[in-house]
Amino acid sequence: xxxxxxxxxxxxxxxxxxxxxxxxxxxxxxxxxxxxxxxxxxxxxxxxxxxxxxxxxxxxxxxxxxxxxxxxxxxxxxxxxxxxxxxxxxxxxxxxxxxxxxxxxxxxxxxxxxxxxxxxxxxxxxxxxxxxxxxxxxxxxxxxxx
Numbered sequence: 001x002x003x004x005x006x007x008x009x010x011x012x013x014x015x016x017x018x019x020x021x022x023x024x025x026x027x028x029x030x031x032x033x034x035x036x037x038x039x040x041x042x043x044x045x046x047x048x049x050x051x052x053x054x055x056x057x058x059x060x061x062x063x064x065x066x067x068x069x070x071x072x073x074x075x076x077x078x079x080x081x082x083x084x085x086x087x088x089x090x091x092x093x094x095x096x097x098x099x100x101x102x103x104x105x106x107x108x109x110x111x112x113x114x115x116x117x118x119x120x121x122x123x124x125x126x127x128x129x130x131x132x133x134x135x136x137x138x139x140x141x142x143x144x145x146x
Contacts, residue, residue: 029086067095
């Protein structure tokens with residue numbers, strides 16, 4: 001089979017993508033995540049009498065813990081398939097990635113399995129985050145004086 005015919009055959013069998021529908025679902029689910037986050041901040045400030053800065057930190061920790069638990073139980077992946085970018089772009093996506101990596105390596109032990117697999121993912125994210133923060137901070141300092 002030549003290359004042109006192979007490409008034509010492949011194009012016939014590619015499933016239709018519903019980009020508008022997927023974007024709407026991602027937008028709505030991301031909005032719901034934001035609403036839940038705001039509800040947590042409100043709960044922590046009004047019910048638990050925390051200042052706003054502490055409440056924001058607690059909200060982030062709560063989202064990470066709930067995401068890690070739901071990933072371990074297999075719930076998060078099913079939701080992410082439905083919701084798409086609305087769930088995996090916020091911090092919950094990073095928590096899911098770390099938890100999934102840890103679960104993949106659990107049979108190899110704490111150090112060589114869980115720790116190594118988590119660092120493979122987190123190491124690259126942290127490295128690029130730190131490097132980009134340095135460059136953007138330097139640019140801000142140079143052009144805006146700190």
